[in-house]
Amino acid sequence: MKNKISIEWYDEIDSTNTEMQRKIDALENFSVIAAVNQTAGRGQRGNTWHVQEGKNLTFSLFLKFQPGELEAADNFLLSEAAALAMLDYLRGEGVECKIKWPNDIYYKNKKICGMLIENTISERNISNSIIGIGLNVNQKDFPAGLVNPISMSQITNKAYSLKEELVKLCRCLSSRLTLPFGEGMANEYEECLYRKDEFHEYSDCASGKPFVGKIIGVSTDGKLCVETEKGEVRRFAFKEISYII
Numbered sequence: 001m002k003n004k005i006s007i008e009w010y011d012e013i014d015s016t017n018t019e020m021q022r023k024i025d026a027l028e029n030f031s032v033i034a035a036v037n038q039t040a041g042r043g044q045r046g047n048t049w050h051v052q053e054g055k056n057l058t059f060s061l062f063l064k065f066q067p068g069e070l071e072a073a074d075n076f077l078l079s080e081a082a083a084l085a086m087l088d089y090l091r092g093e094g095v096e097c098k099i100k101w102p103n104d105i106y107y108k109n110k111k112i113c114g115m116l117i118e119n120t121i122s123e124r125n126i127s128n129s130i131i132g133i134g135l136n137v138n139q140k141d142f143p144a145g146l147v148n149p150i151s152m153s154q155i156t157n158k159a160y161s162l163k164e165e166l167v168k169l170c171r172c173l174s175s176r177l178t179l180p181f182g183e184g185m186a187n188e189y190e191e192c193l194y195r196k197d198e199f200h201e202y203s204d205c206a207s208g209k210p211f212v213g214k215i216i217g218v219s220t221d222g223k224l225c226v227e228t229e230k231g232e233v234r235r236f237a238f239k240e241i242s243y244i245i
Contacts, residue, residue, distance in 0.1 A: 003029065003030040003174045003178060004030065005030045005031075005032055005061075005170045005173075005174060006028060006030070006031050006032065007032040007033075007034060007059075007166060007167070007170065008031070008032065008033050008034070009034050009035070009036065009163070010033065010034070010035045010036070011035075011036050011037065012035065012036065012037040012038075012039060013033075013035045013037075013038060013039070014038070014039050014040040015038060015039075015040050015041055015132075016033045016034065016035050016038060016041075016058060016059050016060035016132055017060045017116060017118060017130050017132040018040070019033050019060070020033055020060045020062055020130045021118075021130070024062075024120075024128070024130075027062045027064070028062075028064075029062070029063060029064040030061065030062065030063065030174060031061075031062040032059055032060065032061050032062070032166070032170060033059060033060050033062075034057065034058065034059035034060075034162075034166055035058050035059065036053065036054050036162075037051075037053040037054065038051055038058040038134075041058055041132075041134060051134065051136075051139070052139045052141070052142075054162075055136075055137065055138040055139040055151075056134065056135060056136050056137045056138065056139055056151070056162075057133070057134070057135040057137050057162055057165065057166055057169070058133075058134050058135075059132075059133055059166060060130050060131065060132045060133070061130070061131045061133070061170075061173055061177075062128065062129075062130055063078075063128060063129040063130075063131065063177060064127070064128045065125070065126050065127060065128065065129070065179075067122075067123070067125055067127075068125055069125070069126075069179060070125065070126045070179065071124060071125055071126070072119070072121045072124050072125060072126055073124070073221070074126075075117075075119055075126060075222070076102070076218075076221065076222030077181055077185070078117055078119070078126075078129055078131065078177070079102045079103040079115075079117060079222065080181075080185055080186060080189040081176040081177050081181055081185065082103060082115060082117065082131050082133075082173065082176065082177065083099045083102075083103040083105065083115070083189065083192075084099075084176050084185065084188060084189060084192065085169075085172040085173045085175065085176035085177065086105050086113055086115075086133070086135070086169075086172070087099065087105070087192060088172040088175070088176065089168060089169045089172040090105065090112070090113075090152075092168070092172075093152060093156065094156060095107060095112070095152055095155050095156065097112060097113075098192055098193065098194035098195075099189065099192045099193055099194060100193075100194040100195075100243065101193060101194070101215070101218065101224045102222065102224075102238060103115045103117070105135075106194045107150050107155060109148060109245055110148045110149060110150035111136075111147075111148055111149055111150065112135065112136050112149075112150050112151065112152065112155075113133065113134065113135045113136065114133075114134050115131060115132060115133050115134075116131075116132040117129060117130070117131050117132070118130045118132070131173075131177075135152075135169070136149060136150065136151035136152065137151055137152050137153065137160050137162060137165060138151060138152070138153045138159055138160055138162075139151045139153070140153060140154055147245070148245060186218070186220075189218065190217045190218055193215055193217075193218075194215075195215050195243075196215045196216070196217075197214060197215070197216065198214060198215075199212055199213065199214045199229065200212070200213070200214075200243075200244070201244040202226065202241055202242065202243060202244060203241070203242040203244055204240070204241065205239060205240050205241060205242055206240060210244060211228060212228070212229050213226040213227060213228050213229070213234070214226065214227045216233065219235055222237075222238075223235040223236055223237050224236045224241060226241070
């Protein structure tokens with residue numbers, strides 16, 4: 001492990017990201033807050049992250065950067081690094097996954113992990129980042145309203161110790177999120193994209209109209225590049241495209 005990671009466990013908390021915000025002035029670099037039960041977990045697009053108590057990993061990682069170390073314009077590098085770290089960990093457990101842009105982790109057509117990254121910007125630089133992660137580990141029954149969840153246990157038929165798995169996962173996060181980022185990370189991220197180089201149906205969130213396209217990569221500013229059936233390349237920012245699964 002490249003960095004010493006301090007893990008603080010709570011039996012119950014509203015949100016690990018929210019708790020980090022409350023304690024942000026006292027946090028050391030690579031601090032982790034984890035919860036056995038998270039009552040108000042937050043996901044992307046303002047969604048709630050649903051978990052069964054004591055069955056999954058819900059935690060946040062705090063990163064602190066020196067002035068000029070990571071520009072705000074390069075914030076997507078954090079998504080790339082964190083998503084690749086999750087793949088490193090899951091592959092080590094025999095679970096082959098893909099990255100659903102920008103940083104959800106999918107096993108086939110089912111979601112196993114989600115992230116919420118919140119950055120603090122100071123003078124065009126990222127001064128700190130909170131990376132909230134929810135990983136489905138031992139849960140086997142999910143609320144009916146969730147579209148496509150799956151857990152590690154459902155895939156491998158194994159039961160996992162959450163505290164032991166978090167230590168292993170933190171090793172992967174530490175390796176990937178230590179600056180400078182590894183050469184070729186953007187290419188590696190693109191090669192791991194869910195649905196890359198395949199035609200599938202999507203929805204344009206601005207118009208609400210469905211279209212068929214093929215993911216061909218990600219721009220340097222983190223936009224998803226999709227080629228339509230007519231050969232037009234369209235670039236979508238977060239919340240501008242929806243996957244139809």
